[in-house]
Amino acid sequence: MKKISVIYWSGTGNTELMAKAVAEGAKSNETEVSLISAGNAKIEDVSGSYSVAFGCPSMGAEELDSDEMEPFIAAVEKKIKGKNIILFG
Ligand SMILES: Cc1cc2nc3c(=O)[nH]c(=O)nc-3n(C[C@H](O)[C@H](O)[C@H](O)COP(=O)(O)O)c2cc1C
Numbered sequence: 001m002k003k004i005s006v007i008y009w010s011g012t013g014n015t016e017l018m019a020k021a022v023a024e025g026a027k028s029n030e031t032e033v034s035l036i037s038a039g040n041a042k043i044e045d046v047s048g049s050y051s052v053a054f055g056c057p058s059m060g061a062e063e064l065d066s067d068e069m070e071p072f073i074a075a076v077e078k079k080i081k082g083k084n085i086i087l088f089g
Helices: 012-026 045-046 068-080
Strands: 002-008 029-035 051-055 086-087
Touching: 002 012, 002 045, 012 029, 012 051, 012 086, 045 068
Parallel strands: 002 029, 002 051, 051 086
Antiparallel strands: none
């Protein structure tokens, strides 16, 4: 089974709806899909996954959410080499 993590931040629910749709679309007989909000995401959710989808709306001035998503991306950016990465927002 290929592990796929869908990690998202959402303030008012739009990105959460997208994340649920991405997770639903990634489900198959060969995948194990986890839907995780950025506040609950762990580095292992990225390092242990075959593929990771990251979702976040534009906040600030075209920036990632600065409280949870941006620090998480900074923490995992060196662990994503060679993985299939999907970005949405
Ligand atoms: C504080 C704040 C800052 C925002 N900054 C931007 C921005 O820089 N660019 C943009 O296109 N939209 C911006 N938006 C709009 C959000 O990206 C948009 O409402 C999005 O759908 C929110 O997603 P969510 O429901 O998952 O939180 C901002 C919204 C808020 C509340």
